[in-house]
Amino acid sequence: MSDLQKSESEFSISEQQTPDLEFLKFFDPTTMSIHLKENQKPLGKKGMPGSFELVELDTKTLHRDYLEIITNQILSAIDDETLGNTEISKPGALVIQYRDYRIAITRPPFSELLEITIVHPIKQMSLEDYQLSEKLMSRLETQAEGILISGAPGSGKSTLASGIANFFNRSGKIVKTFESPRDLQVDSGVTQYTRLDGSFENSADILLLVRPDYTIFDEVRRREDFRIFSDLRLTGVGMVGVVHANTPIDAIQRFIGKIELGIIPNVLDTVIYVKDGGISKVYRLELKVKVPSGMVEQDLARPVIEISDFETNTLEYEIYTFGEENIIIPVDENGSQKTGIEHLAEEKILDRLYRFDSHPKVEFLGPGRIKVFVSGDSIPALIGKAGKTIQELEKSLGLHIDVEEHGAQRELPSQSLPYDFSESGTALIFEVDRQFTGNVASFVVNDEFLFSVRIGKRGKIKVLKRSSEGKRFSRFVNNDDNLEIFLKRD
Template sequence: MPVLIPDELVITSRLMEKWVLENGFGGRILVYSGILKSLEEKLRRGDEAGVNAFKSLRMACERTGAAIEVVDVDDEEVDLRTALRELAQRSGGEVVTSDPVTARLCEALSIRFSYLAPSSIIDLDKVFQGNVMSLHLKESVPPRVKKGVPGAWRFEELSDRPISREELELVVAQILLEVYSTLGKSSFIEVEKKDTMIVQLRDYRVVITRPPLSDGLEVTVVRPIVRKSLEDYTLHPSLRDRLVEKAEGILVAGPPGMGKSTFAQALAEYYRSLGMVVKTIESPRDLQVSSDITQYSKSAATQGELYDVLLLSRPDYTVFDEMRDTDDFKIFIDLRLAGIGMVGVIHATTPIDAIQRVAQRLDIGVIPSVIDTVIFMDKGEVSKIYTLEVVVKVPRGLRKADLARPTVLVKDFLTGNVEYELYVFGERTFIVPAGEDGGRVEVEANNKVTDIVSTILGKFIRGHRVRVRGDQLRIEIPAEYMKVYVRKCQKKIYRLCREMNLTLDVSVLEEG
């Protein structure tokens, strides 16, 4: 009697059920108990599609006279793929799969297997004709594509009929079939977790999410990043010179979809063309770069592994696409301080926001050693360029000469004008716009003083008032809190006034 051992994908996609009915299968089907545990866990978290598919498979077996059995393996700690292979070897059965990795391993071990998958559900090459940027499929929602260019795109529905869960499972199975046929050559599975799979299928990046991570099965396919060179951008000649001669800590910033990664890719190729050693850090790896640029996957590396590899291999430049969390910024900062040229891609709505995201993680005087150039992208083009340098001066908004301190000047690269100053006052880092006159800056400085004083008082006193008038700090406190002020706050505020060259007036707050 023939024996089949299905994996979870052929069950949840209902391909196993369809095959049993079409072939009138009357043999034995061995379902590994770990698959049922997985379906049970998904049901507990609100996703009943897998359990419903298993129920339909059982009913199909009853109609054809097949026997379906739930079986275990000796080692309950093994993963699902290993368990399927053990069952096949123990029973002499045949693995039925829609998983490219399982199929390849069965090939290598001479284990009999069948690969079930549809082949004509969707043609990605036809979908991505013209200016289609991405394909968006979600159960119970009509399929849509995003058309246009960075900064000027729109959604279009491919059909007004919502796609069902069963149809979308077949799309997933077809995508994985294409991965199977090119696995290890032009396709690979970069991330595979319980509810997430990120696949590189030739030049397409495919993101698959399942409940409960998402509220339904969703498949997103992103078109390859457009390959551009620096010559395709309208760049001032002096910027090109700076990128070669001076810029070693570069931030490429901008909102999502504005061409940051495309520019970073062009910059990587430009450095490569100059004979420099260039590497990338990506998650997932979807920059379209030459084969002699090594692409490292952040999601595949352990903590500290990327730092060690890059520090020992000593590239001239490393492109980090893109920096999101504290660990990403730490790698960028540590590698830059080790002397490696860094290009970091970062989401930000304004150029100064990008600087602030890094500045809050560094001592003020070190910032220009880590970031010396900020390139802001808007609608696929370079819209703003900042350079950073540190000087010792009295920052804007402070008055007294002995308040001079390290101050980072943020300059417009093309005009040389200072647009922002960064400095530390107390324990806070301030970013002050450089106004044409001192009035606006002084108001902002006064606001910062009142904020600091209010923070000191607010820990102990309610109902206080704080104002700065000229060179005087005025504080009004309810009478019942005056002793608390003297004990808890007075010394700190005296010290602040000395630093800011302000006189102090403290009075009782009049009722009413």
């Protein structure tokens, strides 16, 4: 009998309740994960969240036969459903939860070689271990029902989520989880759900029937997940979501565009940012109708989501609709915008002004006030009858606007350039004679100036579709017959 056959025989007669699994030899109390790949030496991450290093676990190279033995051991072990389950099964990919080990096995055609990655929590933490302030503990006990836990991968988000789940469970609450895979370390009283028939939407239908007090959603990633999280919260279920984000504000921003802006504070009331295994920032969200910071006119009041530091009550960000877009504005301690409305809004203001004038200019006079320079012929259309047009524009932009005539008009360039036009997935491409490389070309449609750009190498002009120039082109040019490109003369 070969060594391999002998090993497989030994594995098959292992005691079912205490299987002797080969991969366990790679783990010690400081090992967070192991990475076993065919034709590579075994690697492991050792340390704590936010402070770990990748080390070689053995000097021997791993061969496919050995990794297949480990795989077969794991599959045999989860025949007993009390020890583990298959969470995800796709061609070339298998995710298994065995006790508190999360195991991902990939092979061709999904990966080029056989690889086994096994993650193991090295410490289970309770909320007391985080040394939360009395203010935050009180909020978790009495108020917080839309909690978002955010952080970078490996920062300790799921560990905190497990601690919160156990805290609610021990406080006499009915707690369920949504997980795929189910790897949260929670008390036995917490029921762990996964995707029902491949969908959390189906799971949500069952969840509403069992009426939990809190649901831990680990992790909110797909667009469908954000919608389900929001729907469950709006039905009255207390929700704790886990999301990947590099900053705490990024976590909130991930909800923008997926649900209506105005209901975000009804879905999220507390955002906790985890870094290096500890809580580094907590935000509180509140919806108010007010004049945004940096604006001064009272008639510019609108719904504004205030994002404040929970411990100090310091306002740090505001989210509101500016023009037709939702924007996030940082606010300093004095209530003024750090980067200024100018930095975020100039392009949006110009886009609105282009329909009145071909080359407007904007000057920022102070918080909430701008001066617009247009041609004398454009002023009547911009002001409108009895000032109606300018008033509507001020209300839409949230700014007070002064209008002034240009001191000097831009002359139309004199030399028209023949060009070839093509289009890629992301850009508009114009090619003129390469002798004009390095010069500035002006785009004009029906004698109206659009924009100027520099001619690139070999006479090529590339205009990104998502740029302000690309947007203007799409808005004003119906076909290439009415577009002219001129060589701009200094």
